Amino acid sequence: MEANRILLKLSGEALAGEKHHGFDEKTVLNVAEQVKSVVDTGKQVAIVIGGGNFWRGRTSENMDRVKADQIGMLATVMNCIYAADMFRTVGLKTRIMTPFICANVTELFNKDVAVEALENSEVVFFAGGIGHPYFSTDMATVLMAIEICADVVLSGKAIDGVYDSDPKTNPNAKKYDTMQMKDIVDQKLGVIDLASAVLAMENHMPMMLFGLNEENSIVKAMTGQFNGTLILA
Numbered sequence: 580m581e582a583n584r585i586l587l588k589l590s591g592e593a594l595a596g597e598k599h600h601g602f603d604e605k606t607v608l609n610v611a612e613q614v615k616s617v618v619d620t621g622k623q624v625a626i627v628i629g630g631g632n633f634w635r636g637r638t639s640e641n642m643d644r645v646k647a648d649q650i651g652m653l654a655t656v657m658n659c660i661y662a663a664d665m666f667r668t669v670g671l672k673t674r675i676m677t678p679f680i681c682a683n684v685t686e687l688f689n690k691d692v693a694v695e696a697l698e699n700s701e702v703v704f705f706a707g708g709i710g711h712p713y714f715s716t717d718m719a720t721v722l723m724a725i726e727i728c729a730d731v732v733l734s735g736k737a738i739d740g741v742y743d744s745d746p747k748t749n750p751n752a753k754k755y756d757t758m759q760m761k762d763i764v765d766q767k768l769g770v771i772d773l774a775s776a777v778l779a780m781e782n783h784m785p786m787m788l789f790g791l792n793e794e795n796s797i798v799k800a801m802t803g804q805f806n807g808t809l810i811l812a
Contacts, residue, residue, distance in 0.1 A: 582730035582801065584623040584697060587614070588720040589735050591632035591658055593791050600632055602661050611666045613797040614702060618671060622801065623697040625727060627705050627720045628662060630654030648712035655716060656681060659706035672701040678710030690726050697727065717775035725782045732784060733800055734771075735791030740808035741770050760786070760812040770810075779812050786810040 589610065596603030614624055633654040637647040656677060663673040674696055676688040685706060686692075693703050708719045724732050738746065739754070741763075746752040760780040763770055770776075770788060779786060789800050789807030799805060 582622070584727065584729045585617070585625070585731060585733055585801070586720060586724035586727070586729040587624055587626045587733045587735070587797065588716070589626065589628045589662075589791065590737070591629040591654065592737065593735060594628065594658055594662065595632040602632070602658075604665065607662055607665045608669065610791075610797065611662070611669045611671065613795060614666065615669050615671050616798055617801055618700055618702065620801075623700075625693070625697060625703045625705060625723065625729065626659075626662070627716055627723060628655055628658040629716045630658060633657065645712040648708075648714075652707045652710070655708060656685065656706040659704040660684065663702075663704050666702055672699075673704060674701055675704045675706055677705075677707035679707055681707075693727055715772050715775065717771040718778070721771075721775045721779045721782075721784060724784050725778070729784070732779070732786040733797065734786055734788045735796065736788055737790070737792065739790030739793065739806070740788055741768060741810070755808050757809045757811065760810050763810060779810075783812045785812050 592599065594602050594607055596606035618624055630651045634651050637644060659675045663675055666673050675685040676693060677685040678688050680687060696703050705719060705723045708714060708716055709722055720732055741755045741758060742752040744752045760776055763776045764773065764780060767773060787800055787805060787807060787809050789796050789805065
């Protein structure tokens, strides 16, 4: 599909590569080089990164959910600081925005500033989720995409699309080429969390899910070679 302004969602685990924790420089540089090739064509790219390579939920039932989610928000800030710096090494201009003040590390989110930066070929990282607990980075992804008037959300996953069952346990699982966001909501498929899917559906924000680990997957998704699942809203 035609898209000029893209919101790219990356899982935190994607940054970790085969190490499954922390950062893998080779993996992040590969993503950076792909994004640069997209930006060089005149497209605008904003990015949301999860925090799962550092933190996933509460470490025990004794931990307060709000505090656990706050740690997760800070994990996404760390990821964006690292990724933004790696992106700079391939010649991209970047900036990091958060919904809360992080001293001089990031800047406070402002839609007008973000859009102006995108129009000037900067890659804008949205870190810190939406700044409140009980909301995932899926929600931040959809919300930021709507706020900056993105044309589509690109979601790079460990799996290459949406299936009718888990392909890891069912070798006959069927992959959908195209589906409606309403199907995600009605069938509770778990591709993104339910609240985020509803928000995307109500605001007509399409999403393209693809396997991030495939060679040049980001570039292919934007050049007509997409082989993941297009979710129409």
